[in-house]
Amino acid sequence: MKNEERRELTISRLLTAVKALIAEKGCEALTMKDLMERSGLSKGAIFHYVKSKDEIFAWVLQERLESTNEQFQTAAEQEPATFEGPMQRIANGMKSMTDPGDVTNKVFIYLLGKEADPAVAEALQQFYEQSIRYSKMWIIAGQQHGVIQPSLDADETAETFVLLTLGLRVRSMLPIGRSAGNLAEKLSGFMTRILKA
Known part of the structure; x- marks a missing residue:
């Protein structure tokens, strides 16, 4: 077996x-x-690739981003004319952000509590910046397909949407008693109105 494999x-x-253990x-x-x-x-096999369990937790965040992007790209290739499928993939991903049992939400909150550790701070910054890059890429793709207004500032809008979705993750972990079930749908609708306005 090759090293990369x-x-x-x-x-x-x-x-x-x-993920199962979390x-x-x-x-x-x-x-x-x-x-x-x-x-x-073995411990040696694990530490050959990572320095700490926090680094593995950061991989969980990165894996979710990569998965969402892959789903978006696949749907965009399959439905380039309407662009409904790719946008629906993103909206579906937002639903998990309201679930307190979602592993990614648990990891995000846990790592936020350890932001004083330079390695964790760097991982969180990379997650944030990659989230913005993907969001901007999705917005630009929508503009190129004519379903998102071309005058929309992709940088500003991407950062706004990332901030809103991070807020959903934090809210999911607060013991506030109300279900956030339809909150993701409301946010998705709000985002759609901004993109198409």
């Missing part, structure tokens, strides 16, 4: 294991021992 397999095993135990209670047992990887 081995790396991808190891990272996949780590991500699968860490869903079961939460971020705080998860230990490297748990991760070794669940993934079947």
Whole structure:
């Protein structure tokens, strides 16, 4: 097996294991021992690719971004004329941001609490900047397909939308008693009105 294949397999095993463990135990209670047992990887194999469990948690955030972007790109290729499919993929992704049980939300909140650690701060900054890059790319794609107004400032709008979605993630973890179930739909509708206005 080539080094790159081995790396991808190891990272996949780590991500699968860490997401399952976070869903079961939460971020705080998860230990490297748990991760070794669940993934079947030795401590040396894990630390060959990462420096800490926080770095693996950052991978969870990055994986969600990559997955959302891949879904958007696939839908854009399949439905280039209407652009409804790609926008629906993004709207569907927003629903998970209101779920307190969503692993990505748990990781995001956990890492926010550790932002004093320079490595965590850097991972959060990269997540934020990549979120904006993808959002801008999606807006520009919509403009090129004629479904988003061309005069819209893609940079400003992308950052606004990322801030709103991060707010959804934070809200999902607050014990406020009200369901946020349709909040994602309302935000998606709001975003659609801004994009098409």
